[in-house]
Amino acid sequence: MSSEASQQPGEYADVLIIGAGISGIGAAYRINEKNPQLTYTVLERRSQIGGTWDLFRYPGIRSDSDIFTLSYPYEPWTRPENVAEGADIRAYLTDTARKYGIDSHIRFDTRVVSADWDSATDTWTVRTVVAGPDGESEKLYRSRFLFCGTGYYNYDDPYTPAFTGIEEFGGDVVHPQFWPESLDYTGKRVVVIGSGATAISLIPALAQRAERVTMLQRSPTYMMSMSRFDPMVQFIRKVLPQRLAHAVVRVRNAMFHVLTYALFRKAPRFGRWLIRNRTIAALPPGYEVDVHFKPRYNPWDQRMCLVLDGDLYEHISAGRAEVVTDHIDHVDASGIVLTSGRHLDADVIVTATGLQLQALGGIRIAIDGDEIKPTDRFVYKEYLLEDVPNMAWCIGYTNASWTLRADMTARAFAKLLAFMGEHGYTHAYPHIGAATMEEKPAWDLAAGYVQRAPHALPRSGTRRPWHVRHNYVLDAIDHRFDRIEEAMVFGRVPAPERVISA
Template sequence: MLNMTTAKQALKKRFKAKPYSSDAPADYEVLIIGAGIAGISMACHLQQQSSQKSHRSLFDSKSVKQKKRLKLNSQRFLIVEKREDLGGTWDLFTYPGIRSDSDALTFGYNFRPWLDHKMLAKGADIKSYIADTAREFKVVEHIRYQHEVQQLSWSSDSQQWTAMIKNHATSEVLSLTANFVVGATGYYDYETGYRPHFKNEENFKGEIVHPQHWQETQYDDKKVVVIGSGATAMTLIPALVDESSKQCARHVTMLQRSPTYVASVPGDDNALDWLSGKFSPLSKAQAYTLLRTRNVMFQQGVYRVAIYAPKMMKALLNHKVRKELKGSGVDVAHFKPAYNPWEERLCAVPDSDLFQALHSKCAEVVTDSISQFTSTGIALASGKHLDADIIVTATGLKLQMLGGAALYVDGESIDVGARMTYKAVMLEGVPNMAIMFGYTNASWTLKIDLACQYVLRLLSYMNKEGYKTVCAQAETEHEKVKTQADTVLGALSAGYVSRAKDELPKQGDRYPWRVNNNYVTDRIMLKYRKIKDEWLQFNR
């Protein structure tokens, strides 16, 4: 990590009076942190804008002479990525069965349709899609790998950000400047997952592995216990007992403290092929737009029913689970949570693969609490013992903002978790910065696409009007927004969200500080409403 003495000296040097001419161009117009789904999307949007018009600085409100100098010295954008490759989540997670939990038609970028017939795409396919997109839009050459942003400092004097970056390949710490920063790091810590300590776990003679750090674990013909009941656990169970894979566990137990809602979805969606087939009047592009709209509306419909008619949704989910488990001998109580649907995320499984695994007798679900680890497995509070050669702790994520980078505005440390989010894109009181968040109740990418389009509109507006800075402020002459308990991820009460409520930006009590989690209203807000309002403060 960055040495604190070095950091303090850098800050002091950065913010001393008149450190350098405010006319000095930034190294980059836009600095994008992270080369995952969001970072690549933002870069592709910038590339498209650049190709549609001759290159023009996004911040060229200066004289003709200064404009020429800025164009010559300030590059358009840079992506810095801490890991050795792009892909973000889909580069990090490699455990068996890793897949999306959203359909491919809405998971793909709107500017580059993903026409895969698979409903829930495999992790490796998603990474390939991101990489292919980056190559097609020529953003690969703009990525600097193994570069970790450790500190971001805004100076009102120079109207620029200074990023202190560690090059992990050389151990060098360097700094660069940018006019605008886009945080596209996601919301969790890539280095460590959430990993509670279990009593006497050091006595266990087998292997303990967290899915976030799955490294070619050898599980063939072994007994495996997976601790957890979220999407990761639901994915692992059928994958570990898949006889067609290179490895197949002898037996797998999903040990959960409490149940989760699960719904089966079709593994394939071939509607695009027949809707754009030989005898169809629709082109493939038209069919894609129609089906993508269908899927968006379906996702939103399911979510709204779950929120406004939870009893009906709960009854429907329980009915479907009973049908799936019929004849398996598995108690349906293992899939009947006490909470309402969408108070935590709903897990989708393709072609009932989880339930098929439970029918095979190679897998089971146990709802109980852990008393302690033993040398051969796990002793439960009920007195039962689960034998294991491998224990997988699918216990969730550890949340983190901006990849762990420290944030300063004019020398003042900024606590992201104490600030509100404006349109779920900008941060209260922080100039020239956007932080990308996707949906938790639909495809992550749907919201990312909208957020990127909003950032482009914002930058274009600033360029047109000659503004150099923009800052969202939660108080005007007539109104003051009140901070709410809900975070930018909504009222989701999943464990990883609850644990990190102090780390995540908060919502406000009114538009546009309240998070809608509604694609239709967000689309109107981010794509069509006027940029300038009473909450945004612009300066030249």
């Protein structure tokens, strides 16, 4: 820390990391691993570690990808399951942060409001609101670098359509993003609106205690069943040392997802046939699979939903859960009236209707006093923003585990910081220049939450290094042979005390 930095207002750290979820904890580890001379602070708006896995507390919350690719490559997952519950993922993140001393760098209950870059000093000033026992107070932080592990959706405002008459409903209406711990659904009739990943994991958990659970969907979603415990994974972990077994299983699972995705995209008719036949085999004879489980789109046009151990199909077969494919006309005091005229009696309505995309956690970003819109900027190598100095942004894959790219992003940013330290640079940013760049969606999904806000995320170009891909293999190759100086602008402020030592 320079003497000049210590004389200016605000707590100083070389790197500020926003968010203490998978992305933020991983970034802290990688940055410290590559740059142990740099100080860092993690700013977390919630009261504990976890991010998404602390926010979502609905029954049945679990990962929708295998835990070995969702966990970190340097910290083995030690539990036996291949798919993990939300509470266990949160515990894993907490234990990882404690093991590597990251937890002592976290400032909890600290919501970041804005970040302002000053080109005269090459520093970020970050304005936060801190929640305390006596109310909220404002606190400033200053840093050379900023890492945004803020996720991709709005934590405060989920997507809930306007259902006519919902205010007349006499029961409970809840959104999974804000599940009330006090909600008692035992012996009650529950209608879950939606058929995405949240609904698919929520319904089997509700069906264990509710009188009956109905999944109400406008159109079907692709679903594939996965075992909670994988015999091959168990065998690998039995015969190999822990760290080696973790690495082998992680690569094996990642390649399985990559190859399966490629197969379904290249041969969609085969994919549709395979999924349909596996669904028919899992449900009672004569079940209307083509009505409730045959989407109009091709596999992976939207993210595939994971059915764990066939639990959803088992509850349907046992009569504890039902799938209804229809549209809502209105809600009345006792349930939902469909356009077909059918009435779904309900004591509880769960609006599992999705998220709202949001870039950088809604933080206001300014450069030398001028606000910029992240959504107007192209993404460089999937982690920097066009003409924005010393700031990284972490976004995961749509067709694979979030952590596969999050760890790649953290390592790339850590490598950039080390390069700058070695050369005495105090700022760096990617620059397109005069070249024209065609734009494509950063997320190539036809999912509702993407289609509702196609310009909510920073922009993707159509050629590297401005192309946001969802291809783990190609990204891994690119990062392995990365040329740090490609399309980058480097510089330094005049004062020698501001140079980062290597």
